[in-house]
Amino acid sequence: MKHTTSSNWITVAGLLLALPAAWFITICLLKFEWGVDGPYDSAEPLLVSMGLKENLGFNINLLIFVGPITGSLLALLQVLKIQWEVTKEAFCFHFTIRRRWFPILVSAFCVSLLGILALYLLVENYN
Numbered sequence: 296m297k298h299t300t301s302s303n304w305i306t307v308a309g310l311l312l313a314l315p316a317a318w319f320i321t322i323c324l325l326k327f328e329w330g331v332d333g334p335y336d337s338a339e340p341l342l343v344s345m346g347l348k349e350n351l352g353f354n355i356n357l358l359i360f361v362g363p364i365t366g367s368l369l370a371l372l373q374v375l376k377i378q379w380e381v382t383k384e385a386f387c388f389h390f391t392i393r394r395r396w397f398p399i400l401v402s403a404f405c406v407s408l409l410g411i412l413a414l415y416l417l418v419e420n421y422n
Contacts, residue, residue: 306398309369312362313405319359320411360412367405373398 319342326335339347345355376391392399 303397305369306373306401309366309398309405310401311366312358312369313366313401313408314362315355316359316363316408316412317404319355320408363405363408363412367402367409370398370402370405374402 322334322338325331325333342355347355350356374393374395376393378389378391380387
């Protein structure tokens, strides 16, 4: 059986969920690491009105944190194939990664965003 559908709308949805986190990380790096104040200063009123200064809830913080996770899962669903077989003696699981480059790149992008956020969490709270 050959699966020939090549719809990328799920992968594009995953990418769109990850873009707010990438945008926020980029403007924060520009302001706090490289001294370019313009992008962050112009976006700060919008971000504050969307709940940036509040705790993690149903606001922009949730989108920045959960967006890359959801995007990565959506992209992985496009390339990961899992088959299993249960017998009396064993449980057999076969994992196959399809060679579809756009979902793989979107998943890698989302995972790298999560890595940057985790690194920021560790470095910011390190004594």
